[in-house]
Amino acid sequence: MLGEGIVKGMVETARNFFGSYVSKDRLTTVQFPEERLPSIEATRDFPFLVYDGEDWQAGMRCVACQICEKECPPKCIYIEKSKDKKADAVGKPQFYPAVFNIDVSVCMSCQICVEVCPFEAIKMDNEFELSTDDRFEGLLWDKARLSKPNAHYQNIHPTDAAASDAILAEEKAKAEAKTKAAADPKSNATLASALQTASSTQ
Amino acid sequence: MMEAAIEELTVRDAAGKGEDALLELSLGPHHPSTHGVFRMDVVLDGERVMRLKPVFGYLHRNHEKIAEGASYLASMPYTDRLDYIGSLTNNWAYALAVEKLAGIEVPERAEYIRVITAELTRLQNHASTIGFLTQEMGASGSPLMYSFREREKILDLFEALTGSRMMCNYMRFGGCRVDLPVGWMDQARKVVAEFPRFLDEFERLLTGNEILLARTQGVGVLSGELAIQGGVTGPILRASGVNYDIRKVDRYGIYERFDFKVPLGEHGDVYDRYMVRVLEMRESLKILNQALRDIPAGPIMDAKTKIRGFRPKAGEAYGRIESAKGELGFFLISDGTGNPYRYRVRPPSLINLTVLEDMCIGSSVADTIVTFGTIDIVLGEVDR
Numbered sequence: 001m002l003g004e005g006i007v008k009g010m011v012e013t014a015r016n017f018f019g020s021y022v023s024k025d026r027l028t029t030v031q032f033p034e035e036r037l038p039s040i041e042a043t044r045d046f047p048f049l050v051y052d053g054e055d056w057q058a059g060m061r062c063v064a065c066q067i068c069e070k071e072c073p074p075k076c077i078y079i080e081k082s083k084d085k086k087a088d089a090v091g092k093p094q095f096y097p098a099v100f101n102i103d104v105s106v107c108m109s110c111q112i113c114v115e116v117c118p119f120e121a122i123k124m125d126n127e128f129e130l131s132t133d134d135r136f137e138g139l140l141w142d143k144a145r146l147s148k149p150n151a152h153y154q155n156i157h158p159t160d161a162a163a164s165d166a167i168l169a170e171e172k173a174k175a176e177a178k179t180k181a182a183a184d185p186k187s188n189a190t191l192a193s194a195l196q197t198a199s200s201t202q
Numbered sequence: 203m204m205e206a207a208i209e210e211l212t213v214r215d216a217a218g219k220g221e222d223a224l225l226e227l228s229l230g231p232h233h234p235s236t237h238g239v240f241r242m243d244v245v246l247d248g249e250r251v252m253r254l255k256p257v258f259g260y261l262h263r264n265h266e267k268i269a270e271g272a273s274y275l276a277s278m279p280y281t282d283r284l285d286y287i288g289s290l291t292n293n294w295a296y297a298l299a300v301e302k303l304a305g306i307e308v309p310e311r312a313e314y315i316r317v318i319t320a321e322l323t324r325l326q327n328h329a330s331t332i333g334f335l336t337q338e339m340g341a342s343g344s345p346l347m348y349s350f351r352e353r354e355k356i357l358d359l360f361e362a363l364t365g366s367r368m369m370c371n372y373m374r375f376g377g378c379r380v381d382l383p384v385g386w387m388d389q390a391r392k393v394v395a396e397f398p399r400f401l402d403e404f405e406r407l408l409t410g411n412e413i414l415l416a417r418t419q420g421v422g423v424l425s426g427e428l429a430i431q432g433g434v435t436g437p438i439l440r441a442s443g444v445n446y447d448i449r450k451v452d453r454y455g456i457y458e459r460f461d462f463k464v465p466l467g468e469h470g471d472v473y474d475r476y477m478v479r480v481l482e483m484r485e486s487l488k489i490l491n492q493a494l495r496d497i498p499a500g501p502i503m504d505a506k507t508k509i510r511g512f513r514p515k516a517g518e519a520y521g522r523i524e525s526a527k528g529e530l531g532f533f534l535i536s537d538g539t540g541n542p543y544r545y546r547v548r549p550p551s552l553i554n555l556t557v558l559e560d561m562c563i564g565s566s567v568a569d570t571i572v573t574f575g576t577i578d579i580v581l582g583e584v585d586r
Contacts, residue, residue: 005410012407013344025396028351040358042383044365071510073276110279110371115379116510124365159383 041157044124045109046141047102048148056147057096061121063088064097068113068122076106077113092175100143105135120164126156224252229567231260237334238581242558242570249566254559258552261585269545274300274375274512277545281532282369284547285583287330288323290360291525293373298454299521299532300375304514306504312377313456314497318390319363319372320523321486321493325397326353327526328437328479328486331578335476336408338575339417345407352400355393362386375512376504387494394490401483409480418473422561422573425470432557436528436550437482438577441467441474448524455523459496460489475576513540527551527578547586551579 020027030037053059064081080099088094113122125148132138154161230241239260245253265284269277281296282289294316301308308316333349357367362383364370372379408414424434426442439446447464449457465481467474516538522531528550535544554577562570 002412005412005415009407009411012403016344016348016403026351028354040361042362042365042380067510071273071276073272073279108279108283109366109369110282111365112275112279112371 039126041159043126044111045128046104046107046125046130047111047113047122047146048125048152049100049143049146050121050123050150050153051147052150056144056149058086059149060096060143060147061088061119062097062100063094063119063121064100065119067116067118071112071116073110073112074106074108076103076108077101078103097143100146102141102146103139104130104141105139120168123153123157123160123164227567229570230257237575237579238584240579240581240584242574244562244567244570246567251562251565251567251570254562254570256555256558258555258581258584261581263586265586266545266547270542273540274514274542275509277542278374279369279371282371283582284549284586285525285527285530285551285580286368287580288327288526289368289370290319290323290364290372291523291530293370294320294455295521295523295525295530296532297373297375297521298523299519299534300514302521303517303519303534303536304375304507304512306376306507308377308455308504309501310456310498311381311500312502314493315378315382315502316373316455317457317460317493318490318497319360319370321490322356322359322390322393324486324526325483325490326356327578328483329353329400331526331575332404332408332476332479335472335572335575336414338571339414341413345404348400348404348407352397355396359386359390359393362389374503374507374509376507377502381502387497390490391494394487394494397487398484401480405480409477414476415473417569417572418476419471420469421472421565421569422576423469423471424557424561428557428560429470432560433553434528434557436524436526436554436578437478438475438554439528440464441478442470443468448522448529452522454521460492462486462488472572472576511540513538518544522548525550527580527583528554547583549583549586551577551581551583555579555584 016026019025050061051057051059052061064079066079066081069075069077069079078099078101079097082096082098085093086096109124111124114124150161150165153164225246227244227246228241229244231239239258241257241260243255243257244251263283265280268280278293278296281292284292300306329349330346330353333346336345337343360370361367363380363386364372424438424442426439426444429439429442429444434442435446435448443466445464445466448454449462450464462485465478465485467478514536516536518533518535520531520533522529524530529548530550531548533544533546533548534542537543558574558577561573565573
């Protein structure tokens with residue numbers, strides 16, 4: 001009979017329409033700014049720099065090795081290495097980034113910087129309400145804007161943060177054992193071995 | 203061709219037969235049903251399409267040249283942005299080409315994860331394609347919203363696994379970036395178990411609908427011979443009755459382990475292309491059920507492959523997969539350095555687009571839009 005298919009189709013539309021009042025499966029939209037879905041743990045958007053302790057400048061893990069700058073596909077990271085050195089978490093003197101800028105208008109959230117970083121220093125954030133009316137300065141984030149404590153990382157990505165903390169604890173224990181065993185400062189060798197363990201665990 | 207038409211137009215005008223004149227019309231680049239910034243130059247005789255010229259390149263991003271200057275890994279996130287509906291299949295095709303080039307083995311668990319993600323990609327791609335298709339026929343609303351509702355569930359799975367809904371950047375040379383998170387398998391099984399209900403509803407809504415039949419049957423016919431000559435692949439080729447599915451022909455990955463059929467059309471019209479996609483979704487569900495049942499434990503990355511400083515030996519390789527749109531291939535030439543010497547994408551969307559004129563000549567403008575919709579192109583992949 002002509003029109004039978006249309007009637008059958010309208011029954012489906014009606015089923016979905018009336019079903020949306022009773023079934024959660026058929027009404028999946030939420031009223032966004034007021035209602036929010038729970039965030040998914042793996043969600044990523046822009047990178048941030050992790051620091052340990054209270055002071056972001058003293059506790060910054062980044063040693064300005066510039067690997068992420070080199071590997072970044074759209075080249076949105078700009079780093080200038082410091083002239084002097086500061087002590088890192090293990091107590092070893094290290095360079096630090098004098099300038100660390102990320103142009104988030106260029107960043108495409110691919111997280112390759114996170115994958116290549118041997119120092120667990122750069123991680124992905126999940127903050128997404130970032131609109132600004134300043135399209136140049138407002139989207140060029142410097143290291144003060146990028147730095148966030150390790151507690152924040154543990155909060156947003158608990159599983160990854162636990163793994164990252166375990167790697168760092170292992171390295172710290174290794175470094176301490178080494179300094180105890182050999183009093184002479186073979187800082188280059190320890191750095192190389194730390195690099196190796198970091199890349200092999202990835 | 204276009205010049206000839208315009209000439210004809212002026213000649214006719216000069217002869218004083220204005221009412222017979224051909225009309226040249228530019229459809230696009232911002233017509234909402236053009237799937238992106240795409241333009242069609244059509245020459246019309248009344249309502250009938252006499253000639254059609256696709257014009258594209260508005261979304262060109264120099265992907266291939268950028269890849270030649272970047273490391274192998276750095277091109278991976280750019281492949282997400284080719285066919286942005288199915289980024290995981292793009293990842294797989296590129297990873298496959300590099301793995302062939304460098305002779306990398308992929309662990310079994312990673313192969314299963316690749317199959318699962320690729321078939322989920324196919325599901326959501328076909329669901330949204332059919333949704334868009336009905337919108338192009340004037341059914342604005344319900345079918346598209348229903349298919350997007352289902353697509354959203356699959357995107358949630360992608361986000362939980364890869365961290366991103368569309369730009370997944372998930373596969374790596376020799377495996378996958380992260381393992382399945384806790385609870386992902388149960389969630390995936392739930393989505394796969396619920397999907398047939400959506401398909402049944404969708405088919406009751408559309409397959410027997412008289413309006414859809416009137417608008418699609420016998421429209422935009424593509425013969426099997428012409429499809430083969432044009433290099434067309436994917437659901438369009440199979441709707442024309444040619445049995446060619448790279449999952450069956452090449453058996454890349456672990457597809458030989460799964461039991462599934464390749465649905466074929468008979469007439470090569472818009473309706474067959476619609477039906478082939480619906481049936482392919484059902485076959486994808488079969489593959490997903492088998493893969494989710496059989497997935498083994500184990501590593502997800504080849505232990506010998508380095509993430510950073512990856513340098514394959516000199517040589518060349520072509521890796522291809524059956525993406526949701528057709529044969530997606532990557533051709534790479536390595537000169538032994540860290541960047542590819544040549545990087546070439548064989549995009550299914552672009553090559554399927556070349557037969558558009560042959561399918562549309564003689565049909566009305568409204569049918570042209572519908573025919574164009576069934577090619578299922580994404581301009582990110584056409585223009586690169």
